[in-house]
Amino acid sequence: MKTIIVTGSAGLIGSESVRFFADKGFRVVGIDNDMRAQFFGKSASTEWNRDLLKNQYGHLYQHYNLDIRDRTEIEKLFKEYSTDINLIIHAAAQPSHEWAAKDPHTDFTVNANGTLNLLEATRQFCPNSVFIFTSTNKVYGDTPNYLPLKELETRWDIEPSHQYNDGIDESMTIDNSKHSLFGASKVAADILVQEYGKYFGLKTASFRGGCLTGPFHSGTQLHGFLAYLMKCTIMGEPYTIFGYKGKQVRDNIHSYDLVNAFYHFYQSPRTGEVYNIGGSRYSHCSMMEAISLCEKIVGKKLQYAYAENNRIGDHVWYVSDVRKFAAHYPEWKYKYNLVKILEEMYSSQVSRL
Known part of the structure; x- marks a missing residue:
């Protein structure tokens, strides 16, 4: 049986990967120790999603409560499955700007050292497998904020004649910018993934995501923009816009x-x-536009406040140019636009109340 290892398997991208590949008949080995609850509190725990996966997929999903920073345990697991491993999807991370600044050591060891442990275990025990890393657009730091932007009624947007009008591509520099400590730790991991491909010949890719979202996101104020916004709209909880x-x-x-x-x-x-991947111009919005859509779908107004200071290193405008990936894999197409994303998110959250 084809085997896939998924880190962060109870999180948004991890659990989607479990479902996607289990439905195709893969045996999925999930690694997740619910550090999201440690990062963001009990309300952000992914235990509910882990239990759903166990119940839904039975023997096709085998869960391991491991910490990716534990090199011994990671190597033990990879040795157990060895060359049966066809694919590794590495989606585990500390994902917040603000949290990283509170505990830089944990942020870096999870994001960078954890990635190194997984890459080295891949090289030792299953070098013919494919290694996919969920990177981030934060590797570009705040460089996008220096693009020629103009203020419109409900959004900022780039000058139409600019080379990045269709979105930011992989040519943007990652140097000489403010990344946040989270962005810096993800840069380290991103470069490691590239290097294990270029130096050791492994089949690796870093997917630099925009906002990743969906119905299985345990959104919080510090991470999970659309999921948390929808939750606040549904529950009548206050929401804060930062800058x-x-x-x-x-x-x-x-x-x-x-x-x-x-x-x-x-x-x-x-x-x-390396691929920039996101909703592109196909699925994008400003904060104010997202609020309006959530209010329309839910049928009530969001109670929000405005804080003048933006989050450090936050982007004013970021849209991914996915044309490189689409050129390499022309059969890949979007299934969900922004409205479909929010409607599904609404239904999913209401069903869990």
């Missing part, structure tokens, strides 16, 4: 569309690749 007049723009990609991109790469892998 930029609420006109900051993000592209949003559904977890299914991202994991489907992983699947296309797995079927025809390359070595040490």
Whole structure:
């Protein structure tokens, strides 16, 4: 039986990967120790999602409560499955700017050292497998904020004549910018993934995501923009907009569309690749536009406050240019636009109340 290892398997991208590949008949080995609850509190725990996966997939899903920083245990697991491993999807992370600044050692060891442990275990025990890393657009730091942006009624947007009008591509520099400590730890991991491909010849890829979202996201104020926004709208809880007049723009990609991109790469892998991946112009919005959509779907107003200071290193405008990936894998297409994402998110959250 084909075997896939998924780290962060109870989180948004991890659990989508479990479902996607288990439905295709893969045996899925999940690694997740629910550090999200440690990062963001009990309300952000992913235990509910872990239990859903166990119940739904039975013997096809085998869960391990491991810490990716534990090199001994990771190598023990990889040795157990060895060359049966066809694919590793590494989605475990400390994902918050603010949290990283509170505990830089934990942030770096999870994001960077944990990735190194997984790459080295791959090289030792299953060097022919495919290794996919869920990276982030934060590797570009705040460089996007120096693009020529103009203020419109509900959003910031780039000058139409600019080379990045269709989105930011992989040519943007990652140097000489403020990344946040989270961004720095993800840069380290991203470069490691590239290097294990280019230096050792492993089949690796870093997918630099925009906003990753979907119905299985345990959104909190510090992470999970759309999921947390929808939750606050449904529950009538207060929401805070941080800076930029609420006109900051993000592209949003559904977890299914991202994991489907992983699947296309797995079927025809390359070595040490980098892809910007997100909703692109197909699925993007400003904060104010997202609020309006949530209010329309839920049928009531969001109670929100505005804080003048933006989050450190936050982007004013970020839209991913996915044309490189689409050129390499032309059969990959989006399934979800922004409205479909939010409608599904609404139904999912209401069903769990």
